[in-house]
Amino acid sequence: MDKEAQQELAKQLAAQFATIRQGTSVTSSASTSTSANTVKDANIVELASRLGTLMSQTPTTSPMQVQQTGTISFESVPDPSIYEQDFVNTYIEVNGSVKQMENRELLDLASDSMPIGQFFEEAEAMAADHPEDSIDDMVIRRLLHWFKNDFFQWVNEPPCTTCQGKTTFIAGAVPTPQERADGAGMVETYRCSQSCIEVTRFPRYGGVSKILFETRRGRCGEWAHTFTICCRALGYKARYVHDTTDHVWTEVWSEHKKRWIHCDSCEAAYDQPLLYSTGWGKTISYCVAFSAEEVVDVTRRYTVDYDTVVAKRRRSIREAVLAKFLYLLSEANLARSGLGPSDVQAVRERQALDRDDLLGKNGDSRAAETQDRESGMALQDYRIGYVQPTIGVCALL
Numbered sequence: 001m002d003k004e005a006q007q008e009l010a011k012q013l014a015a016q017f018a019t020i021r022q023g024t025s026v027t028s029s030a031s032t033s034t035s036a037n038t039v040k041d042a043n044i045v046e047l048a049s050r051l052g053t054l055m056s057q058t059p060t061t062s063p064m065q066v067q068q069t070g071t072i073s074f075e076s077v078p079d080p081s082i083y084e085q086d087f088v089n090t091y092i093e094v095n096g097s098v099k100q101m102e103n104r105e106l107l108d109l110a111s112d113s114m115p116i117g118q119f120f121e122e123a124e125a126m127a128a129d130h131p132e133d134s135i136d137d138m139v140i141r142r143l144l145h146w147f148k149n150d151f152f153q154w155v156n157e158p159p160c161t162t163c164q165g166k167t168t169f170i171a172g173a174v175p176t177p178q179e180r181a182d183g184a185g186m187v188e189t190y191r192c193s194q195s196c197i198e199v200t201r202f203p204r205y206g207g208v209s210k211i212l213f214e215t216r217r218g219r220c221g222e223w224a225h226t227f228t229i230c231c232r233a234l235g236y237k238a239r240y241v242h243d244t245t246d247h248v249w250t251e252v253w254s255e256h257k258k259r260w261i262h263c264d265s266c267e268a269a270y271d272q273p274l275l276y277s278t279g280w281g282k283t284i285s286y287c288v289a290f291s292a293e294e295v296v297d298v299t300r301r302y303t304v305d306y307d308t309v310v311a312k313r314r315r316s317i318r319e320a321v322l323a324k325f326l327y328l329l330s331e332a333n334l335a336r337s338g339l340g341p342s343d344v345q346a347v348r349e350r351q352a353l354d355r356d357d358l359l360g361k362n363g364d365s366r367a368a369e370t371q372d373r374e375s376g377m378a379l380q381d382y383r384i385g386y387v388q389p390t391i392g393v394c395a396l397l
Contacts, residue, residue, distance in 0.1 A: 028209060073322040084317045091242070091288060091295070097207035098290040101229050110226075110233035113151070119143055119234075124179050134256035140236065140263060142271050147227055148268040153217040156188055158202045165194035175203060183209030220266055224248040225299045227265035237290040237350075241298065244316075245282060246367050251289055251298070253350060257356050260289070262301070277303045278368045285314050288326065293337050293347050295330040297322070300358045305364075 029096065080088045100106070105231045123138035130138060157167045167190035175184040184203035192198045205212055205222055212226045213220065224240060231238035237253035251260040262273040269275055278281040287299045299314075302307045311319075334347060356362055 009295050023145070036329070044045060044094050052300065071312055074320075074327065075220050077324045080317065080321055080325060087316045088322075090244075091290075091326070091329065093238070093297060094242050094288075095290055095333070096227075097225070099292050099333070100208040100231055101225070102241070102292045103208070106208060106210055107233045109210055110230045113213050114143070114230060114233070115146070116234065120148070134254070136236070137254055137256055137261070139234065140231070140252050143230060143234070144227075144263055144265060144270055145266045147230065147265050151216060151373065152223055152226065152265070154223070155202070155217045155219060155234065158200055158217075160190075160192035160194065160196065160198055161200045162198040163192060163196045165192050165196070167200055170199065170341055173201065180204045182211040183207055220246075220248050223265045224250055227263070231263075237291070239291045239294075239296075241287055241289045243276070243282075243302075244283065244286040247282075258353050260298075260301075260354060271274045272367075272370055273301045274304065274366050283313070285310060286316070293339065294351065295333060296351075296354065297326055298354075298358065300360075304368075365383075 020239050119139045119142045120135070122142045123135050126142075127133070127135065127138055130141070133141070157169065159165065160167050170189045170191050173187040173189050175187050179187060179201075182203065183205050185206040186204050188202040188204060190200045190366055191204060192200065205218065205225070208229065216226075216368050218226075223269050228238050228240045231250060231252050239251040241249050241251055241262075243249075246264075249262065249264040249266070253259075254261050261271050262275075263270055264272070264275065266357055267275065272279075277284050284299060284303050286297070289296045289298045299310060315327075334344065339347065
């Protein structure tokens with residue numbers, strides 16, 4: 001097929017893609033995707049895959065060339081077994097939560113909460129200290145600093161609501177109707193250690209909730225969700241990264257560096273992907289990045305021994321089955337994202353660059369980390385809020 005024919009077919013597929021997309025409703029409710037949804041959208045997923053492959057083969061004015069070997073085929077790969085279904089259900093839940101981050105009301109609320117002008121002023125003033133960064137990169141650095149030091153509060157045991165004294169954990173509780181309406185998945189209860197012995201309720205928000213911009217407190221899940229929304233409100237591409245052990249964080253796309261930058265709001269850490277494996281000594285197995293446009297296994301970015309150690313301990317699901325599941329979930333997200341052909345092409349180009357980065361094709365500039373963990377608790381502690389197996393520990397941490 002010559003180039004003109006490829007371009008014409010790409011245009012036809014783009015038009016079909018837009019027609020299907022317009023007929024696909026995107027819900028903004030708290031309900032999440034199911035396996036049935038994935039099957040229902042199979043035609044959209046197939047179309048998005050064909051369109052992406054064709055567009056990657058079509059000449060473009062962009063200096064970046066998408067490197068693909070051809071259409072990805074999973075015909076011989078089975079679906080998750082009954083024993084693997086609980087594992088992928090975690091990703092279905094997280095994916096549904098992340099897609100809610102595009103809610104216009106939430107983005108406006110985030111914009112109103114941030115001193116945006118201050119970020120840009122500080123970024124310009126400090127540009128000389130970071131010559132390798134663009135102004136946008138510096139803005140994300142300033143956002144991290146502000147979020148951790150001025151905006152959000154880490155909570156281990158919440159203070160007593162009556163006397164503000166110290167409290168001790170009692171047990172989990174069912175949310176009240178109002179707490180559930182605000183987005184709480186469960187509630188922790190604490191008894192005052194002082195004389196008043198009142199019980200304080202601490203709702204946990206495992207997903208996206210606008211009340212977090214009022215309470216401005218929580219643990220890893222609340223921090224990462226809210227910070228990621230702030231990044232999106234500023235107009236940056238951002239992904240929510242889910243680690244199956246006990247933490248979550250954010251990645252922000254740097255247009256200047258042409259790669260995803262690790263950002264941990266709990267630690268105010270910028271571009272320190274080895275913080276967890278070499279700094280904290282975490283045993284990382286699965287790290288997956290989610291956005292409304294894609295779902296990507298990014299475990300390689302956060303460990304130095306993937307092939308020799310990490311791959312051997314990944315036993316929760318067969319690798320080919322996981323790759324197929326994440327691919328279909330990612331393509332379904334892109335198909336429902338509302339993006340036009342040029343924006344879809346931009347996603348494909350970022351994905352190609354990301355693949356090269358994850359495989360180390362451009363070298364490895366990551367520095368070994370020795371920083372200890374500032375946030376978090378022991379995984380066994382009930383206070384992490386792990387009460388919904390389909391959501392996972394870190395979604396509520």
